[in-house]
Amino acid sequence: MKILLDEEKCVGAGQCVLAAGDVFDQRDSDGIAVLLDEHPGQERSGAVETAAQLCPAQAIRIEKG
Template identity: 65%
Template sequence: MKVVVDEEKCVAAGQCVAAAMDVFDQRDEDGIVVLLSENPSPELADDVRNAAAVCPALAIHIED
């Protein structure tokens, strides 16, 4: 699994962090998503897929 984020689309809602805090964070200055792990462990796959699904801006993409 490879995770790609589009910072230009991000609206700083923080749903990704709530869903998968081991993979996503937010910049302090503006709340834009920060990808902590481009290739998260298989144990985190469900959380990452959930984060992509709940992102209101559809800024998270998963490549299998």
């Protein structure tokens, strides 16, 4: 699984951090999400999928395979 985060789309809602705080964080300066782990393990797939679904800006994409 590969995670793609479009920082340009991000609105800083923080839902990704709440759902998968070990994969996403937010910049202190503006709240924009940052990706901590581009290739999280399969055990994190549920949390990452939840984060993508909760993102109001649809800034998170998941590539499987």
